[in-house]
Amino acid sequence: MKSFEVIGLDLLGTLFAIDSIRGRLEKAGLAGHDLEIWLGRVLRDGFAAELACGYRTFHQVAHGTLRALMKERGLRASDAAAFEVLAGFSELLPYPDVEDSLAALSRAGARLVAMTNLTAESAEKLLNKAGVAGCFQRIVSGDVVQHWKPAREFYEFTLKTCRVEPSKFAYVSAHAWDLQGAAQAGLTTAWLHRKEAFPGMTPEPSLRANSLPDLVRSLAWKGPESRSRAA
Structure with a gap:
């Protein structure tokens, strides 16, 4: 070439x-279709943070938005549950x-x-x-x-x-x-x-x-x- x-x-x-992340979301009590909602918020908040207050890592933003989504769904938004979902990005x-x-x-x-x-x-x-x-x-x-x-x-x-x-x-x-x-x-x-x-x-x-x-x-x-x- x-x-x-x-x-x-x-x-x-x-x-x-990224579809395998759905299973981890379901284990955390969320729905599989929450994947698109969550990742949309990750991009939104990652872009916004850079423009408004400075760079935040993907995992910082993903962790924060995931816990917020879990709270909205009436779930216990523990760090352990969030980290278990985030670990899926390495798998x-x-x-x-x-x-x-x-x-x-x-x-x-x-x-x-x-x-x-x-x-x-x-x-x-x-x-x-x-x-x-x-x-x-x-x-x-x-x-x-x-x-x-x-x-x-x-x-x-x-x-x-x-x-x-x-x-x-x-x-x-x-x-x-x-x-x-x-x-x-x-x-x-x-x-x-x-x-x-x-x-x-x-x-x-x-x-x-x-x-x-x-x-x-x-x-x-x-x-x-x-x-x-x-x-």
Whole structure:
């Protein structure tokens, strides 16, 4: 692959399915469908904290919003129950198409970077347990950058750390809000359709695909050199 030098990949919901967290929520007394409500609040409050009072880690925000949701449901919001749910983020399973796709990108010479709002420690545990940590050159995490995606600073920090120009960096995510920040930093954006539909008011990504293998092929054909040859 003589196209993009670096390919960044989101973790939660993009490489790793989060559905297994539902079982932990149910054990804590919540409903499985509370997962979407809770994670929506995690993003909301994480973004708000950064804008209003400074960075808070993913786990700090997730812990606080989970306990609040449990109280709303009339449950005993103990630290132990919350931590048991949060421990599930280190136990997530990758989507079936992930391992082979990452291996293909690595064999093609692309440098892979995991980009996540999780802490570096949590991301490392997740990647190691899935057996794909060796595919990644580095992890760029919220606690290192001190910003949440989609803050532009997160993606600019990644560019600086990787010592690469924006035109040679492609970013893959299943979340449109995530790609907006990447686009603001000048990255090529690649949307992977997992579960979320792409919202109409969001700027169109550079690439779209319904599976990671399809996206790998698109990245190979749509890189900077391919575009220059086409021009």
